[in-house]
Amino acid sequence: MAWTWFHRLASPPHVYRTAERLTPWFAWSAAILIVAGLIGGLYLSPPDYQQGDGYRILYVHAPSAWLSLLVYTTMAVAGGIGLIWRMKVAHAVAASCAPIGASFTLAALVTGSLWGKPMWGTYWQWDPRLTSELILFFLYLGYMGLRAAFDDVQRSDRISAVLAVVGVINVPIIHYSVVWWNSLHQGPSVMYLGKPTMPPSMLVPLLIMFVGFTLFFAAVLLMRLRGEVLIRERAASWVREVVHS
Amino acid sequence: MTPRRRRLVLVLGILTGVSIAGGLALSAFRQNVTFYFVPTQVADGKVHPGESFRMGGLVAKGSVYRKPGSLEVHFTVTDFKHQVPVIYTGVLPDLFRENAGVIVHGKMLPDGVFLADQVLAKHDQNYRPPGIHQKWGIDHGDPRDPALNAPANRAAAQVALNAGSAQ
Amino acid sequence: MSSFGSFGAFLDMGGYAAFVWPSYALTLAVMGLNVFWAKRLLARSRQVARRRLAIQEESRLAAEAST
Numbered sequence: 001m002a003w004t005w006f007h008r009l010a011s012p013p014h015v016y017r018t019a020e021r022l023t024p025w026f027a028w029s030a031a032i033l034i035v036a037g038l039i040g041g042l043y044l045s046p047p048d049y050q051q052g053d054g055y056r057i058l059y060v061h062a063p064s065a066w067l068s069l070l071v072y073t074t075m076a077v078a079g080g081i082g083l084i085w086r087m088k089v090a091h092a093v094a095a096s097c098a099p100i101g102a103s104f105t106l107a108a109l110v111t112g113s114l115w116g117k118p119m120w121g122t123y124w125q126w127d128p129r130l131t132s133e134l135i136l137f138f139l140y141l142g143y144m145g146l147r148a149a150f151d152d153v154q155r156s157d158r159i160s161a162v163l164a165v166v167g168v169i170n171v172p173i174i175h176y177s178v179v180w181w182n183s184l185h186q187g188p189s190v191m192y193l194g195k196p197t198m199p200p201s202m203l204v205p206l207l208i209m210f211v212g213f214t215l216f217f218a219a220v221l222l223m224r225l226r227g228e229v230l231i232r233e234r235a236a237s238w239v240r241e242v243v244h245s
Numbered sequence: 246m247t248p249r250r251r252r253l254v255l256v257l258g259i260l261t262g263v264s265i266a267g268g269l270a271l272s273a274f275r276q277n278v279t280f281y282f283v284p285t286q287v288a289d290g291k292v293h294p295g296e297s298f299r300m301g302g303l304v305a306k307g308s309v310y311r312k313p314g315s316l317e318v319h320f321t322v323t324d325f326k327h328q329v330p331v332i333y334t335g336v337l338p339d340l341f342r343e344n345a346g347v348i349v350h351g352k353m354l355p356d357g358v359f360l361a362d363q364v365l366a367k368h369d370q371n372y373r374p375p376g377i378h379q380k381w382g383i384d385h386g387d388p389r390d391p392a393l394n395a396p397a398n399r400a401a402a403q404v405a406l407n408a409g410s411a412q
Numbered sequence: 413m414s415s416f417g418s419f420g421a422f423l424d425m426g427g428y429a430a431f432v433w434p435s436y437a438l439t440l441a442v443m444g445l446n447v448f449w450a451k452r453l454l455a456r457s458r459q460v461a462r463r464r465l466a467i468q469e470e471s472r473l474a475a476e477a478s479t
Contacts, residue, residue: 057435
């Protein structure tokens with residue numbers, strides 16, 4: 001039936017081997033795109049007419065913020081699937097996401113702060129976007145803390161999945177905060193259906209970075225997933241093969 | 246129903262419940278959640294009197310006046326429907342200039358002037374190289390150009406102050 | 413093609429060097445840390461799995477020996 005691919009996805013040895021096989025592809029393409037984006041953003045793109053070269057923080061800040069949201073959403077969806085279908089692999093995906101998301105949320109917050117000081121005049125304001133992104137950071141920390149609180153992996157999987165699902169409401173809040181409320185943080189720079197907010201010479205490196213960061217997330221996720229899948233397996237025969245290779 | 250169906254309902258229920266709770270909380274606290282008010286809201290008396298608050302809008306063109314020999318600066322914040330005169334003493338952010346976004350924090354004085362203790366520049370999400378006009382957003386000009394912040398003459402500043410937010 | 417006249421100008425980032433370079437350094441450090449943590453997790457998980465297998469093997473041998 002059409003669900004065979006889904007069930008194969010749930011098979012730990014299949015997931016482990018596929019992750020092992022795919023990781024280099026994602027890693028190398030991420031590296032190439034990120035290097036290209038760095039050169040484009042730092043060097044090739046023109047300065048901004050009002051922010052000068054200070055705006056170049058955009059090229060690391062916006063992709064980091066994008067990852068903070070993408071990773072949390074992945075974590076919540078994987079947790080939800082793990083809860084509903086009782087799938088160990090789904091919980092492994094969720095667990096893999098947390099440190100990645102937390103670190104990029106911190107990167108978004110700090111690079112944003114460094115950008116805000118010269119442009120806005122302040123390192124921090126309790127505006128809707130910044131506040132909700134900070135809440136996201138605490139959600140990630142809470143998720144990781146909750147996991148660590150339980151010795152039994154199954155129990156920590158389930159309880160942290162509930163937290164992930166509950167917290168996912170923060171993601172649309174963060175995204176739409178600049179649209180729904182008066183805020184200091186400006187509106188979105190990249191909209192799917194809207195007019196572009198910058199010329200191609202500035203936009204292309206940014207899009208390259210968005211894709212590069214996303215591929216990087218995929219590569220790191222696949223690496224962590226292997227470890228998380230191994231931990232959740234009782235000593236099955238496929239583990240013996242993998243471990244002694 | 247099957248155990249899996251039950252778990253699905255549980256997860257969707259949690260999602261729905263949290264969304265409703267969050268939505269209700271945010272709408273109930275809208276007044277306190279407001280990060281800044283616009284001049285029209287200030288003119289309409291939507292702000293609690295005597296409290297510090299934030300006001301956001303555009304720096305009205307030609308309204309910036311710097312008192313010579315001090316850091317005191319007067320300007321008007323507008324949302325094109327109402328204007329509020331502001332007095333601030335201190336260093337202004339790099340991106341502060343006329344016709345650009347600004348968010349001020351402070352108190353409303355009894356004579357209708359806003360006494361600011363913090364001035365932040367707000368910029369939009371448009372970026373473009375220098376020299377390309379009007380294609381990628383309003384041209385605010387080079388912030389480092391002193392001519393763009395030409396002080397209004399003293400009389401004009403006084404008129405603006407007297408008028409207050411009565412417009 | 414670039415707007416920077418010299419390497420010095422590039423480093424200076426139009427006066428914003430103190431904000432731009434730490435931002436990039438931090439983001440790259442975050443990437444490096446993520447790779448490091450992932451490799452460490454995989455190594456530790458393999459250790460745990462190996463140990464589990466060894467324990468299982470031991471108890472299996474003990475069970476056989478006692479029969």
